Amino acid sequence: MPYSEDTIAAIATPPGVGGIGIVRISGPLVEEIARRIFRPKKPISHLKSHHFYYGHIIHPENEEIIDEVMVVLMRAPHSYTCEDVLEIHCHGSPLVLKQVLELSLKLGARLAEPGEFTKRAFLHGRLDLSQAEAVLNIIQARTERELQFATRQLQGYLGQEIKRIRDCLREFKAHLEVAIDFPEEEVEIAPLDAWLPRIENQVLKPIKGLLQAYSKARVLREGAIMAIVGKPNVGKSSLLNCLLKEDKAIVTSIPGTTRDIIEEVLNINGMPIRVADTAGLRKTKHAIEAIGVERAWEKIAEADIVLLVIDVSRPLGKEDKEIYEKIKEKDIILVLNKSDLTPKIDEKVLKKEFKDLPIVHISALYGQGIEKLEKTIYHHLLGRDVSMPSFIPTLRHKQVLERAIEAINRIKEAMVNGLPAVFISVEVKEALDILGEIVGETTSEDILEYIFSQFCIGK
């Protein structure tokens, strides 16, 4: 590892005047630097690891005293970086710290890059990548809650969960390899099936749990995302205007009026909700409308709660059901609009078609039923388990997990279609590698560089 060759140094405390300021040095030259510049008050033969010594930093040539200090040496591998580390605790003067740092540079250390101490801790295996990121999140946390999660992440729970998932995939891969190596033995067919439920329970389920934890945390932090969806002309934009109590979105009797997503923050009993009016969902040849429809689908994917709007003054259409089929995994409230007109839909039919979705009748035109709808939304969001998960992935982890799900779905598909073990094995390797990016085993150099560049110098 090129790392053990370089000795790095940095001021570890914030810039400016303080009570105490610390210079931290890590690498093979540490002991020698300590010997040359630290003069302990009581003579000693050598510095004991993890002991705090009182003394002075002196200039190695003219022996002039630079500062009165305390130092601690932490010998490899029992230190933050797993290398020899020396900390020099000086009086908190920027000038003193600069002089001490320059002394160490003169004696062969080089200036540390941002995050380089933590990067070394990662490269030496003290921390996995998710823990290294936690260190960054601890430093950058703006709220107590963010701090709490970052602290938990530093304990390594996320890494442990990923390890359990990967262990299961590894076991599966080993199993596949047996099947590849001994193709004449037909044993693999039946046992392969037995793996499907294991992949479901031990791989997909925990990954989905992590993704849920992410969205839950986001809801509490930034407010839930609520998408208003349905086929054209059912009154989605009218509903948005009703909820906002202002004429925000254009309403016309022409189907296909809304194209761009219109997003506003709604406040229901103090709960922030990011509500989005979307283009009516239908197949269209119109290029601009088609883009709107595509954006609507993207918003639905992102949404925590969906208001599926249906025009009750018209018979239930095939389109309504098709939309429902596509979004039924989501948390939905069925909004029956235009209830001021003669209804053309039988409630019994609705209950049957839309399983047990909560139903609210409204008239967006006359503002009727809006309070009831707000109450339903509020209780729906509250009623969900809003207790905080014990640990949550970051945005980077979430993106990796989503890619992992795609890979695992390909594994499932390959298995269901009875594809050869060689083929399945390639997909399993892919899933393993993707998940490895969370803990830093398979993370590309670029991403590592990006992550550590966000740190400050000295961390």
Ligand SMILES: Nc1nc2c(c(=O)[nH]1)N(C=O)[C@@H](CNc1ccc(C(=O)N[C@@H](CCC(=O)O)C(=O)O)cc1)CN2
């Ligand atoms: N003064 C100081 N405070 C600090 C740090 C530091 O490096 N120096 N840290 C970071 O910047 C954090 C603490 N992290 C650390 C992690 C490991 C070790 C360490 O020496 N571990 C050894 C010995 C443990 C023991 O005594 O039993 C080991 O695990 O082997 C030190 C600090 C926060 N506070």
Ligand SMILES: Nc1nc2c(ncn2[C@@H]2O[C@H](COP(=O)(O)OP(=O)(O)OP(=O)(O)O)[C@@H](O)[C@H]2O)c(=O)[nH]1
């Ligand atoms: N009678 C009645 N008409 C309504 C009601 N809500 C909306 N409308 C009318 O239905 C038409 C379509 O309303 P919009 O709000 O533009 O419908 P939309 O779903 O946003 O339509 P697109 O953006 O085209 O998908 C307009 O003429 C509205 O005035 C309602 O509750 N009752």
Ligand SMILES: [Mg+2]
């Ligand atoms: Mg509209």
